[in-house]
Amino acid sequence: MELLTTILLIVALFAILGSGVWVGLALSGVAWLGMELFSARPAGDAMAVTIWGAASSWTLTALPLFIWMGEILFRTKLSEDMFKGLAPWLERVPGRLLHTNVIGCAIFAAVSGSSAATCATIGKMTVPELTARGYPEDKIIGTLAGAGTLGLLIPPSIIMIVYGVMANVSIAKLFIAGVIPGILLASLFSGYIAIWALLNPNALPRATESYTFAQKLYASRHLLPVVLLIALVLGAVYSPWVTPTEAAAVGVIGALILSAVQGSLNRRTFADSLMGATRLYCMIVLILAGAQFLTISMGYLGLPRHLAEWIGSLGLSNFMLIMALMVFFVILGCFLDGISMVVLTMGVILPTIEKAGIDLIWFGIFIVLVVEMAQITPPVGFNLFVLQGMTKKQVPWIARAALPMFFLMVAAVTLVYFVPDLVTWLPQSMMR
Template sequence: MDVLITLLLVAVLFAILGSGVWIGLALSGVAWISMAMFSARPAGDAMAVTIWGASSSWTLTALPLFVWMGEILFRTRLSEDMFKGLAPWLENVPGRLLHTNVIGCAIFAAVSGSSAATCATIGKMTIPELTRRGYPEDKVIGTLAGAGTLGLLIPPSIIMIVYGVSANVSIAQLFIAGIIPGILLATLFSGYIVVWALANPGLIPPATEKLSFKEKLYRSRHLLQVGLLIVLVLGAVYSPWVTPTEAAAVGVLGALVLSAAQGSLTRRTFIDSLMGATRLFCMIALILSGAQFLTLAMGYLGLPRHLAEWIGSLGLSNVMLIAVLTVFYIVLGCFLDGISMVVLTMGVIMPTVEKAGIDLIWFGIFIVLVVEMAQITPPVGFNLFVLQGMTNKQVPWIARVTLPMFFLIVAALALIYTFPDLVMWLPRSMKGTG
């Protein structure tokens, strides 16, 4: 009976999503139907209480602030300055300026938290510049699409905040746990560029400048402002006296000061950034509210408990459980955005994960990695959509040239499973000294 109910709800959900209804409303609609059909509690009362509870969480306040910070930086000359500061140091590295995609995305990810914003901001600068210098278009776009996903893994991360709220896990601990995996994934991306460049030396344009060490240091002055903001935000996040919400407020203030110092803070850019952040957060809040209501409805039906018991009865080892969940999230990522994936499935998956004895901090990083895969898988891949709008290339072509980066994320997932201390060492160390 549980299987039939689950299949019915899934069919209704996909039917509503396929009709073009907003994701948040679709989730609320399925929850309403399930409570009306299979529960004695009035659906209206449950919806009102649940949506209010989901929307009034103080921890969730960090989310719109980090979104706003990213929107402010999106409208500054940050990307141009980063290119000027990084380019001189990459002339002698195999792949040369292709690495600006990875390094630029990693740096911007540390002050943004959004994959789409990271991809768009760095892409606006690197795509025209690298294309003009003669770098292969498929590698320029493919590495950018993959590196843009670092916006989710390198803290501060919007998806980590959503997961932390959904799973009742420390957001600060999640941020700390994402540092080493973020560096690992960026290293894998750059390593791929090095290997590809060594195998295809004729496709990389020759060095255009010969700068002395002193000249390189002078060019690096362009990185000072973004470096200062990164130190400011991350220092606040990891401080024992500052909450993630207050750290996000520090980030917004720092972004405003940076924008003003660059001369790009005008009344128009301020309003545009505020409205852009408001629109994005309203969409996220609606999805969170709808998913919270659906989670409550599933709880009344007993589906999470039954699913956990069923998976537990299969006798899956932890590695098999993680493998099954990876495939599940990859398939789900073809149809839903990352935030929807997290909030829609946490109520169902979390009891199973806890029963298996998997650490919830580690599982949060696992979730971020599989959501990163969703950012570059068609038909619903946000980074693919961003690059389609910037390059006028078709999504299938962009997805094809991004495929190596997808497999590198899979490799990173295998590494953090094999060596869990890649995720857990820093949180344990910081907790032990705190």
């Protein structure tokens, strides 16, 4: 009976999603259908209570503020200044200016929290510049697609906030736990670029400029504003006296000051950033509310318990369980965006994870890594869509160019599984 119910609800979900209904409404619709048909609990009452509770969560107040901060910075001269500050240091490194994609994305990720915003902001700067200098187009776009996903892993991260709310774990600990894996993944991307450049020396244009150490230091002044903002936000996040919500407010104020100093803050950019953040936040909250109602509905139907029991009966080791979940999320990422994946599945998967004795902070970083893979997995890869709009290339072509980045993410997942201290050591040592 439970299997039949599950199949019917999955079919209903994909049918509603396929009809073009918003994800949040589709989740609510399937939840209501499940409760009406297979449960004695009145669906209307449960829906009202659950959706109100999800939408009024105090923890979520950090989310619109971080989104707004990213929207403000998206409209500043930050990206142009970042390129000016980084380029002189990379002229003699194998792969040279291709590294600006990775470093630029890593820096912007630390003040954005959004993969799409990171990819678009850095891409607007590096794609025209690197193309004009004669760098291979597939490497420019492929490395940008992969590096753009760092917006999810390097704190502050929107998806970490969503997971923290769903799993009821410390968002500050999640932020801290993402630092080392974020640096690890960025290092893997840069290492790949360097190795590829050494193996294909004729594929890159010749170095045309030479800088003295003094000139490099002088050019680095362009990085000071963003470095100060990163230090301000992350210092606030990791402070025992400041909540993530207050840290996000600090970030918004810092971003407004930065854009004012750069001369890009006016009534138009302020209104555009506010409306952009409002639209994105409303979409996320609608998805969260629908998923919360679906989680409640699944609980009344007993599906999470039965799924956990079924997975437990398979006798999978923790490694096989994690690998199976990685494949599951990559497949799911072909059809849903990252936030929808997290909120749709956590209610079902978390009991199994807790039963297996897997640390929920570690699992949160694992989830972020596999959601990053989904960002460059067709047909529903957000970074692929962003780059398609910027470059007019077809999604399959961009996905092929980003394939090496995908395999590096698989390597990162394997590394953090076998060396879990990469995730857990920093939050344990900083928040004792």
